[in-house]
Amino acid sequence: MSKPKILIARAIFGETIERLSQHFDVESNQTDDVWPKALLIEKLKGKEGVFTTGSERIDGELLDACPELKICANMAVGYNNFDIDAMVAHGVTGTNAPDVLTETTADFGFALLMATARRISESEHYLRAGKWTKWAYDMFSGSDIHGATLGIIGMGRIGQGIAKRGAHGFGMKVIYHNRSRLDAALEAECKATYVGKEELLRNADHVVLVVPYTPASHHTIGAVELALMKPTATLVNIARGGIVDDAALAAALRDKRIAAAGLDVFEGEPKVHPDLLTVPNVVLTPHIASATVPTRRAMAELAADNLIAFFGGKGPVTPVTPVTSLAKK
Ligand code: 8YV
Secondary structure: OOOOEEEEOOOOOHHHHHHHHHHOEEEEOOOOOOOOHHHHHHHHOOOOEEEEOOOOOEOHHHHHHOOOOOEEEEOOOOOOOEOHHHHHHOOOEEEOOOOOOHHHHHHHHHHHHHHHHOOHHHHHHHHHOOOOOOOOOOOOOOOOOOOOEEEEEOOOHHHHHHHHHHHHHHOOEEEEEOOOOOOHHHHHHHOEEEOOHHHHHHHOOEEEEOOOOOHHHOOOEOHHHHHHOOOOOEEEEOOOOOOEOHHHHHHHHHOOOOOEEEEOOOOOOOOOOHHHHHOOOEEEOOOOOOOOHHHHHHHHHHHHHHHHHHHOOOOOOOEOOOOOOOOOO
């Protein structure tokens, strides 16, 4: 019996390709070219499954052109690269890669918060540029993490991980805002208090964003929200580009309306708003919050598990759409 044909749209671990090759006729992109949409469609012709990362957009136009496609397995917890309505309309199953990256991403959120509040990037650039000639009492003074108020917008699994680190590790007072309030047991575990978004922005010393990107969360933080924040506050975005209005943030940082920001994700990435590149009080990283070797391996394995389980007739492990039966398509 011939194996189903699948495409791995970006470079990935050799072991993942080997494993998938036991089940599928695999075409992979080990040169890691970022294919324009037309080429991705071309490559998907005749494929029944695709292993995607956050950079491949799966929409109605692509699905119209690839009628054999049955499943898109994303190696990411976020799946805003999927047009879910179009996938449902085309009877295509979508899966994501949750849980395996929660703690790693929460670690990174905390690292970025600390680097931002304590001005680590800025001071390192100063040192590397040979500008450090004497110690000074006020050199690179930042703001404290311990004992400060941490405001988390988006209290899913990663948000909860950050809350626990803040409350239990650093004695922070944790306030959060979310579409729905956590149950009392989870709030107690995270030592977190539910507040409205405006109250959070006014009171937090550090604001961390961990919401999924949807049309409703577009520009959750813009000029109006930045104006509510303390002038001493820091803002960290490890969620998605587009959650923050990057132009408004660059202006707020330039005018010192907030103290500093740490950004791992950007509107239109991998492009970065040019104004963000010119302000010193921002720490910029290239979407690496989940980037540890074990976690990236686990994410790749989970995407592979989804493909294997789906074609094995068991149903995918972590679907984000209603599951299409193999027979139906
Ligand atoms: C991924 C992420 O590395 O999981 C997510 O949603 O943002 C990152 O962990 C990225 O999306 C590549 O797939």
